[in-house]
Structure formats: C-alpha cells, structure tokens
Amino acid sequence: MVGGYELTVSAREDVPRWLAYGTPVLTVLGALAVGAVALLALGVDPVAAYGTMFVGTLTSEFGVSQTLLRAVPLALTGLAVYLPLRAGLWNIGAEGQLYLGAIAGTWVGLNVDAPGVVLVPLVLFGGGVAGGLWGLVPGLLRARRGVNEIIVTLMLTFVGVELAGYLVRGPMRGGEGNFPVSAELPAAALLPELGTVHAGVLVALVATVAVRLLITRTTTGYEVVVTGSNADAADTAGVDVEWVYVFVLVAGGALAGLAGAIEIAGLQEKLRPNFSPGYGFTAIPIALLGRRGALRVGLASLFFAVLVVGGSSMELEFGVPAALVEVIQALVILFLITAEFFKRYRIGVERTRETAPVPAGEGS
C-alpha cells in the first residue's frame, strides 16, 4: 500500500477540559442528531420537528409551565438517584419510592384535618418519610449485609407500584363509581399555585440547592464523595461507611417520596394506579447526565421535561409517534457511554505509509 488513510485510536494521557465539561452538551446533540435520522425515515423534516419540540415549547406559556411541572418530579427523583450515586450506590428504585410518597401523601391529605398552612407541609413530610423508609430497606441491607442495592431498590419498586394499585382498589378506594382511585384530596391539602405552576417548583429548586450544598460544603457530603471514590480508604480514615450508605439511600428515598407527594397534592389531586409515567426511571439518565453536580441534575431534568412536553406537541403536529422521545432518551444514555470512550481515547485520521527501512542498519 502506498497511500490511503486509516483511522487510528490512541489512548489519551489527559482529558482535555473542553471534553470533560462539554460531554453533557455533546451527548445531547449527538442523541438529537441520531434522532433526526429517525425523523427523516418517517418523512418528517427534523428541523421543523425539533423547532416545534424546543422552540415551540419554550416560547409558549403553556409549554413553559408544562415543562416546569414535569421537571419537578424529574428533578427530585433525579436527585434521589444522584445522591446515592455520589456514594457509589445505584438507586434504581426511585419510582417505587415515589409511589410510596404518593400513597403516604394521599393518606395524610385525606385523614388529617388541618388548615392548609399545616396540612400541605404535613402531606409533603409524610411523602418524604414514606419514601425514606422505602430507601431505608435497601440501605440497611447494603450496609449491614452487603446485599446489592440495585436488586433491592428495583424489586421494591414493583412492590411499591403494586401496593398503590391494591390500595386504590381496596382500603383507599374513594370517590364515586367503582373506579380504582382514591377520594379527592380536600382543598387544604393541595399545593398553593404560583401563577401557572404550583409550589412544588419551589420545593424542587430548594432541594436541588440543598443537595448541592450538602455535597460541596458539609462533612457529610465529603464523606459521601470519599466513600463513593474509595470505600476502603474512607473506612480506614474513620468514615462510618455503613452510615453513609444508609444515609444516601434514605435521603434519596425521601427526595423521591417528596416527588410523589408533590405530584398528588400539586397535579393529580387523588391517587390513581400507575399515575407516574416512569419519572423514577427517567431519573437514572438524568442523574447520569448531571452526575458532576446537583445543579446539573436540575438542568438535565429540565431538558428531559422539554423532551416529554415537546414530544407531545411534535406528535400532535407531525404525527410522529411519541415513542421517538423515548428513543432520544435512550440515545442520550448510549451517547453518554460512548463519551467515556472518547474521554479515554483519541481518534485520528492518519496517512498510511510504508515503514521506511533505515539505510544504515543491517536491514532484514
């Protein structure tokens, strides 16, 4: 071979700054680019479709408020995955913790008689406690017995979802007719409105900032991060690793439970089976996309909210199946994994040439 080009893959010695920080953005752009191929295959102009999805959504008042409302449970469950992830644990069960929070929030709202000023915090508190208890189980099992938290959190999700289904068909069934739904919450239990959104937006914002401060300013946050990077060294340094494991899963569960209570007291106003479109699962790519910081988790949840809301308008306007949104979400994960490769290796194009023998040598 005389000429020609070949692709070379070489290990990076150093991750360039732009790559380290630009990964989330590049990931999202890459996912959208591949999504565009799917749109083209469906005979839809991707520019117009993405225009509707993003510009349309973010320029209409309805779109913005819908996005914010969607972002609340996504951000809270995203943090519920993010916090254990910093300690090196995978909380795959934010969905179940969200359901437990919704059940407890509904129960408090229906059974406690108090003015709104007291009742609303009580509803949220109940949701947080229930979600936290749902996280306590995998936390204790992991800390004391070394049981894999991925399996326990995931399995408890099914228990949580089915528990809600049973309750609204049995003990908590309310309302008229024979529908599997709880009674409606009294007005005092509902979240106050802030313009076109509810007060849950504030709660999510406060929670995001609180988790950020926890990680970046406190001894607990330091212990979480150290444990997540090297649990053995943390143990040797006197960090109570078992406590850290229990803490992150309980706190994560509480955040997800809070999301469930907010969803009921802010939007749904009653408990229905399968009320969540999988917020707790979407939370996983959100936490991965934002794993470098809690604020990024917040941003990622906004992005995913736009995807969901914009996806619906895209579906209406262009007849594109909403499943495409899920495809883009999946692509985000795939691109994130790919980005790890690009962080480690450099791809180059090189002109191939024959290795020139050195004239002075003996030759072979």
Next chain:
Amino acid sequence: MPAKLPPGESDAYLRLAGIRKTFPGVVANDDVDLTVRRGEVHALLGENGAGKSTLMKVLYGLYEPDAGTITLDGERLDLDSPQDAIDSGIGMVHQHFMLIPRLTVAENVVLGDRSHAAREFTWPADLTDSLRGLPGAGVGARLASPARARLPDLGRAADRAASLPGVGTVLGAIERGVVGTTNALTLDLSAPSERIREFAAEYGVDVAPDAPVWDLDVGGRQRVEILKTLYRDVELLVLDEPTAVLAPAEAERLFETLRDLADSGITVIFITHKLDEVGAIADRVTVLRDGQRVDTVPVDSVSRDDLARMMVGRDVLFDVDRPPAAVGDPVLAADGLETTDQRGVGVLSGVDLSVRSGEVLGIAGVSGNGQTHLAACLVGVRDPDAGTVTVGGRDRTGAGPRAFLEAGVSYVPEDRVAEATVPDLSVMHNLMLKSYRADSDRGRIDYGAAAARAERLVEEFDIRGVRDVRETPAGDLSGGNLQKLVLARELSRDPDVLVAHQPTRGVDVGAVEFLRSTILDQRASGTGVVLLSEDLDEVFAMSDRIAVISEGRFVAETTPEEADPETVGLWMGGERTPGDAAADRPGATARPDGGGE
C-alpha cells in the same frame, strides 16, 4: 543533543534517539537516547517521575512521542499501538498485571492471540456436495411439501426421510459441520499448554497451565505475564518495576529467569529505582533524571554510590541519623491479639507488644506473616477475635478506626492506593481525609482553608507533580510522592502513635531518605512508632527495638545493637530462636517461645 556513544554502540539492537514527550505542564522525556544491545539485561534506573515509564510506554506504542525515532534491529519502527509493538517482537510486563483472574493461566496466555487460539475450521466438502445435489433429487422438496407433511405423520416422515438415499450423508455432514463450528468457537488449549510447559522447563517460569489465575500469588501472576510475552515470540522484553510487588525470595527467582532469558538471546529492559537490583541483574544501566538521560554505563564500572548520585543528583545518605531515644510512657499496647482470615484460618496467634513515646518498634518479617492484620488491629481498622488494644492507657478494642484516630493514632497502610488515598479526588481532598472533622465548624467544611493547608503541606513535604491542590487528582502522583502525601497527612496531626507498614516500599531513593528522616523527626517529638517492614536495612536503620514476626506471632525480640541482619533474617524465615534474645530485656513484649509452632 547527539548521543555520546561509548565504544561498541554500533552493534545496537534497539536504539531510541532523541525521544521527547511532553504532557501539559511537564516534560516527561527530554531528548532521551537509549541504546540496548542484543541479549543484554539493561537496567533503566531513575527516581519516580524521572521519565522511565514514559519512555517505555513510547517504546510499547502506548504513547506517541512528540519527537524522536525508534529503531529495532536496524529497522525504523512506527508504533501506533501496543499491537504494533507486539508484532515487532516487543513485550511488556506492566506493574499492574493485565490478567483476568477467573480464567486459567493458559486462557490468559492465549487471550487476544488469534493465531493459535482456535482450531482450524474447515467446511466439510461433502456437505457442500450433498446440498448441491439435494433440491434436484427432490428429497428436500418432498419433505417441504405441505401436502405430504401433515402433522400426525411428521415423525414417521422424518424416519422415512432419514432412510432415503442421500439424507444420511447430509445428516453426517451437518454433524461434522456443527462439530467443526463448535471447535472453531472454542479454545483448544492443549498446544498452548504444551508450550507453556516447555517455557517452564527452559526458563524456570513454572506455573500450571490449567491453574486459575485468582489462585496464584503475586509472583505466579507475574510469571503468567512473562509467559504471555514469551508466547508471542518476544525478542525484547520490558519489565516495569517488576520487583515492586515481590518478596525478596521471589525477586531472586525472577532474576534467575531473566538471566536465562538473556542467555537464550532475548533482550531485557528492566525498569527500577532500586540500586541493589541494578547490581544484581543488569549488564549495563542507563540512568534518567528529570526526564533526561544522565549516562549509560556498564554495571561493573560503577559503585552503588555513583549510581545513587547520578540518579538523585547529589550525595545520598543511606544511613539516616538516629539520635538516642528519649523514651516516655507507653502510648500503644496490644495484648494477646488473635485474628483469623475469611476462611477461618488463624493469622495472628497471640501477639503482645508495647510502644512507648519517642521510640521506634521495628517489626521485621517476611510479608504475609500476619503484618497486615497486626497493623489493622493496632489502628482499629480490624477488630481482633481475641486480645486487647490499648491507646494512651485506655482500652480501645473494637472502638473502630475513628476512635483510634481521635485518640491520636496515625496510620500509613501497606497499600497506599487502595487503603490510604482516594485516587480520583484532588490532593486537597486527600490531605484532609484525617482532619476534616476536626477542622469543620458544626458540619461545615471551609474548603478555602483546606486548600491553603494542602498547599502548605505540599510545600513542606516536597510533594511533586501537584499543579493545583484542588484540581490535581492524587492518582496522578508517582508512588513516592503519593507516599509523601500520606505521610504529610498522617504526621501533620502530630500523632501520639504512628503505625507505618512498609512506608518506603516502591519509593525511590531520594524519597526513601526523606520519608525515613521525617519519621525519625516525628519520633524525636515524642511519637511512638510501630514500623512494619520486610526491608531489614530499614528496620535496622530506624528501630530502637526489633521484634521478629513469623506465622502470626513474635518469635524474637532484639535491638539493632544486639543482633545482626543475618540472624534476624534467619528468624524471619522461621528459624528456631535461641530463646534468650528477648528474655533478658526488661519490659520485653515479645514471646521468646520459638517459631516452630
């Protein structure tokens, strides 16, 4: 700068010329020349961070040099990847082994090598013929005919079909095809295993080919790495600090193997920072310092001191100054410590010791005789099955590492990467690991103050390679500098007790001197030190008292003045002790009851 070629360099087998490699902010190799002759053992000597590993990674195709050329056996090499290097006959044994523990030795050896791994797959020729003949003959057509293949008749139809002429041939051929495919997809390890046995006989690289790698000790794993290169017909073998993980006896054995390899014509490059090893194994040595080549010399022509000076750039004191101890009250005591490992086998069987403030108790022993458990018990990381640990007069047994830490116990563990540091986090995060609680204000950490403190410690302990204490991950530091970081963290607390396990293992000469004298300074300010080491020079240079550990118990106690290293070395090997070595010392802490049991 052109190479100053000593006479005889024209017969160079490998020549690296003008190699330059920079990383952001660091020149790792600055115009380095290296010439190696065929069949020699060539040592590449230098302190950690001198650029030895970088140079070898360039040679192995892992790094692309910014400038310079590589010539092997007269041919210019253009290495884009390790595969290119392997194809050129270059093999490398890394410091961290690249093995898959679940697989056997033979499986690891053939891994990635496609040429020998799979059996030849041949598509049976008669199958093709039969298939070609089939559709026309109509057997297939009849079987496939929906009219005939009615459901209840299927079984009989198949029987009848098998008896038809031609079908038997087809089935037989298919069977052979399946077997052939299965063989092509599975490994036939008989031939590789045979070769591995041959290597074992020839070079003393003996490991059982079918042993699982997780079952091997470190030395065995290293031999598998060497086997991997031999299996790929290595002509130039590079070993990156191979003895860093080995016990002295294993290192001895490795040297013999390397000698055999060199005698059979394989060229060996041996990266090290240990002067003794250069003398023990190498024919010639190239010394690197700060990324530059200092010189290349035949080993017999230089003294150990010369090499040390070339390597460090100044005179090195091998004997640190140890003023007499100003001994105070006992600060740490252990009584009757017993532990077992995961399988329930006893590790420590009744260890007693006592350390007073201002003295160094050296615990000499071949590694693997219970030192790891002993160190862990003394700092509260492991709870003994029986016995007590007393810190500053208070029984702390079972109180956990935090209580020990707060009682003034500092710990330099054996494995600094796995136990003492968090490699992904910054130097600052690592330096505050033992003090973040004390320095926090009601649960809040002042990272500004932590960074300032980290910068001060980096300065004070001469930790090199730190660009920004908040940004540079500890994992980027070289072994010696990482150990300085650990020591800086542990000593800046001004502890009452320091338990240091192999504090200078894998550390270069300049840093060894620094680490030892720092520990002795700490002793002078009243800290009681327990030093666990298998390096007898270190034990004798540092200790006020020496206890010898073998098979989980102390077999003797002595002092550097009373005993000589040879005797202690024998005790370490489990030799029966005279029994009175410890008995005549008041306050003796070791049980002089012999090492037999």
